[in-house]
Amino acid sequence: MLLSVVVPCMNEEDSVPMLVERLVAATDPWSTDREIVLVDDGSTDGTWGEICKQSESHAGVRGLKLSTNRGHQVALTAGLMAAKGQRIFMLDADLQDPPELLQDMMAMMDRGYDVVYGRRSERKGESWLKKMTAHGFYRVLNRLSDVPIPNDTGDFRLVSRRALDAVLDMPERSRFIRGMFAWAGFNQIGIEYVRDPRLAGETKYPMSKMIRLAFDALSSFSIKPLQMATRLAFLTLLIAALMAVYVFWSLILYSTVAGWASTVLVISFFSGIQLLTLGIIGEYLGRLYVEAKGRPLFFVDEQVGNGVETLSERAQKTS
Numbered sequence: 001m002l003l004s005v006v007v008p009c010m011n012e013e014d015s016v017p018m019l020v021e022r023l024v025a026a027t028d029p030w031s032t033d034r035e036i037v038l039v040d041d042g043s044t045d046g047t048w049g050e051i052c053k054q055s056e057s058h059a060g061v062r063g064l065k066l067s068t069n070r071g072h073q074v075a076l077t078a079g080l081m082a083a084k085g086q087r088i089f090m091l092d093a094d095l096q097d098p099p100e101l102l103q104d105m106m107a108m109m110d111r112g113y114d115v116v117y118g119r120r121s122e123r124k125g126e127s128w129l130k131k132m133t134a135h136g137f138y139r140v141l142n143r144l145s146d147v148p149i150p151n152d153t154g155d156f157r158l159v160s161r162r163a164l165d166a167v168l169d170m171p172e173r174s175r176f177i178r179g180m181f182a183w184a185g186f187n188q189i190g191i192e193y194v195r196d197p198r199l200a201g202e203t204k205y206p207m208s209k210m211i212r213l214a215f216d217a218l219s220s221f222s223i224k225p226l227q228m229a230t231r232l233a234f235l236t237l238l239i240a241a242l243m244a245v246y247v248f249w250s251l252i253l254y255s256t257v258a259g260w261a262s263t264v265l266v267i268s269f270f271s272g273i274q275l276l277t278l279g280i281i282g283e284y285l286g287r288l289y290v291e292a293k294g295r296p297l298f299f300v301d302e303q304v305g306n307g308v309e310t311l312s313e314r315a316q317k318t319s
Helices: 016-026 047-057 072-082 099-110 128-144 161-168 177-184 207-221 224-254 260-293 308-318
Strands: 003-009 034-040 061-066 087-090 115-123 153-160 188-195 300-304
Touching: 003 016, 003 072, 016 034, 016 047, 016 099, 034 047, 034 072, 047 061, 047 300, 061 072, 072 087, 072 161, 072 177, 087 099, 087 161, 099 115, 099 153, 099 188, 115 177, 153 161, 153 177, 161 177
Parallel strands: 003 034, 003 087, 034 061, 115 188
Antiparallel strands: 061 300, 087 153, 115 153
């Protein structure tokens, strides 16, 4: 049984050597039947050079270089499409998620599970803002989503071939992979672990990318924001009707003239509601536009390592 390890890398030059060292050690029980797929997502440092060095030094280490930066979720998808194993292990290059947990995950999969995901019980080395927003994100997402997505999880997981094939059959471009696995179903279970501080470098998920990921997640797995926009429209109509009654009542009884402050306030309120509603509709419309174009998710620039002759063919399945 072949084990595939898939790791997206973006400007992880300092992390790659230690990453491969720990992955080789963690997968030692399967050393004769494993592959480690490192995907360079358009790095601007020496990440690709380090990947090439590790491929020369360690049997089974393969490198896939994308033609440009496509984002973490697409880079992970590229690696998953290139993976040949019957079981596929996913993690990030920063080593915040311990590869040593693989043995426990493999034991759980031996018991019949198709997806074994890591659930963070503690997040070391992260700011209070990151912890607070991450905690709130999953709770809000599950309140709005039509699909239950496990709280405090990422893409750190071990999956079976049939679970992976189900996810790869989903053609959407705005990808939220942990949600796609949740939607696919099958037998799933979580393992709690303590998330370590980043090994080296800086986070590749600043607040702007986290917000973008949140929008992708909500629009991919819920239409409740659209329903919320409709409810807001009815709410504003109700408020407008009540304000109209108040204005006419004041004119009749007190002969008052509406002041500029209340006028500006009302206009600002309704304008904000309208823009919010249009923005929500625009998010969904934009995703329909991207899906309709049907462009490939990525293009492969270079490949290194064993078995690369089939990678180009696999990558073209995204088109």
